[in-house]
Amino acid sequence: MTNNLSKGWPAPAKLNLFLHVNGRRPDGYHELQTLFQFIDYCDYLDFAINEQGTLTLHSEMEAVVANSDNLILKAAKSLQEYTGTPLGAEIWLNKKLPMGGGIGGGSSDAATTLVALNHLWQTHLPQEELAQIGLSLGADVPVFINGFAAFAEGVGEKLIPVDAPENWYLILTPDVHVSTAEVFNDPQLPRDTPKLSMDDLMSSAWHNDCQQRVAEQYPQVAKALAWLIEYAPSRMTGTGACVFGIFDTRQQAEQVFAQLPAELRGFIAKGTNKSPLVLRLEQR
Ligand SMILES: C[C@](O)(CO)[C@H](O)COP(=O)(O)OP(=O)(O)OC[C@H]1O[C@@H](n2ccc(N)nc2=O)[C@H](O)[C@@H]1O
Numbered sequence: 001m002t003n004n005l006s007k008g009w010p011a012p013a014k015l016n017l018f019l020h021v022n023g024r025r026p027d028g029y030h031e032l033q034t035l036f037q038f039i040d041y042c043d044y045l046d047f048a049i050n051e052q053g054t055l056t057l058h059s060e061m062e063a064v065v066a067n068s069d070n071l072i073l074k075a076a077k078s079l080q081e082y083t084g085t086p087l088g089a090e091i092w093l094n095k096k097l098p099m100g101g102g103i104g105g106g107s108s109d110a111a112t113t114l115v116a117l118n119h120l121w122q123t124h125l126p127q128e129e130l131a132q133i134g135l136s137l138g139a140d141v142p143v144f145i146n147g148f149a150a151f152a153e154g155v156g157e158k159l160i161p162v163d164a165p166e167n168w169y170l171i172l173t174p175d176v177h178v179s180t181a182e183v184f185n186d187p188q189l190p191r192d193t194p195k196l197s198m199d200d201l202m203s204s205a206w207h208n209d210c211q212q213r214v215a216e217q218y219p220q221v222a223k224a225l226a227w228l229i230e231y232a233p234s235r236m237t238g239t240g241a242c243v244f245g246i247f248d249t250r251q252q253a254e255q256v257f258a259q260l261p262a263e264l265r266g267f268i269a270k271g272t273n274k275s276p277l278v279l280r281l282e283q284r
Pocket residue numbers: 016028029030031032034102107138139140154155156180181184185238239
C-alpha cells in the first residue's frame with residue numbers, strides 16, 4: 001500500500017458579486033446571470049492515496065451531513081467510476097466555511113476533490129471533462145474547477161473568465177440556513193431582470209434578485225444587511241444567507257469589523273480572481 005499524504009488542498013468560498021434572475025425554464029430551473037469571484041477563505045483537504053480502491057472521509061461535519069451524502073465522497077466516487085482507476089483515497093476535511101450560506105462550500109469541496117485526485121491518481125482528465133463530472137454534482141462545481149472569476153449565464157454552466165475588482169470583503173454569516181430550492185420556488189421571487197450583454201452588465205449597477213425576498217423571510221439576513229449597509233456597499237451572495245460589504249482596503253474592513261455587534265458573526269477576506277486551488281496546483 002502506498003500512503004502518500006498530500007496535505008492542504010484549499011477549497012475556497014465564492015461570492016456572487018451580482019445575481020440576476022432572467023426567467024424560469026419549463027423544467028423549473030432558472031436562467032441566471034451572475035458574477036463569481038473567489039475569496040481567500042477556504043476549507044482544507046488532505047488526501048492519502050491507497051491501492052485498495054477504498055474511499056473514506058474523516059470530517060467533523062459528519063454529525064450534520066452523513067459521509068455517504070458528502071459531496072467529497074460523491075466527487076471521489078464519480079471520478080473513480082469515470083476513469084476506472086483502481087486507486088482509492090483516505091480524505092480529511094478541515095471545515096471552515098459556513099454551510100448553506102451561499103458561499104459554495106460543498107461545491108468547492110467537491111471541485112477540490114476532483115482536481116486533487118485527478119492529479120494524485122494521475123488520471124489526467126482535461127479540465128473540461130472534470131467540469132462535466134462536477135456539473136452532475138452541483139451547478140457551481142465547474143466554476144471552482146476552472147478556478148477563475150467568471151461571468152456565468154444559463155443555469156450557471158456557461159462560464160466566461162472575468163477580471164473583477166479584487167476588493168476586500170467583510171462577510172457576515174447570519175445563523176440561519178437558507179434553502180436554495182425554496183428561494184427559487186418562491187412565487188414572489190422577481191424573475192424578470194432583462195438579460196444584458198456581459199459588457200453592459202460589468203458597467204451597470206449590480207444587485208441580487210434573491211436578496212429582497214430572503215431578507216423579508218429571514219430577519220437575521222435583514223438585520224445583517226441593515227447593519228453592514230451603513231458602512232459599505234453591501235449585498236447578499238447566492239441565495240443567502242451570507243452578506244458581504246465591499247471595501248478598498250483590509251484596514252477599512254477591519255475598522256468596521258471591530259464595531260460588529262455581539263449578536264452578529266463574520267470574517268474578513270480578499271476577493272481573488274485566481275482561485276487558491278489553481279495557485280496550489282501551480283506550485284506542484
Ligand atoms: C444560485 C447559485 O447559488 C449561484 O451561485 C447556484 O446556482 C445554486 O447552486 P446549487 O446550490 O448547487 O444549487 P443546485 O443544487 O444546483 O439547485 C438547488 C435547487 O435550486 C433551484 N435552482 C437552482 C439553480 C438554478 N439555476 N435554478 C433553480 O431553479 C432548483 O430548484 C434546484 O433543485
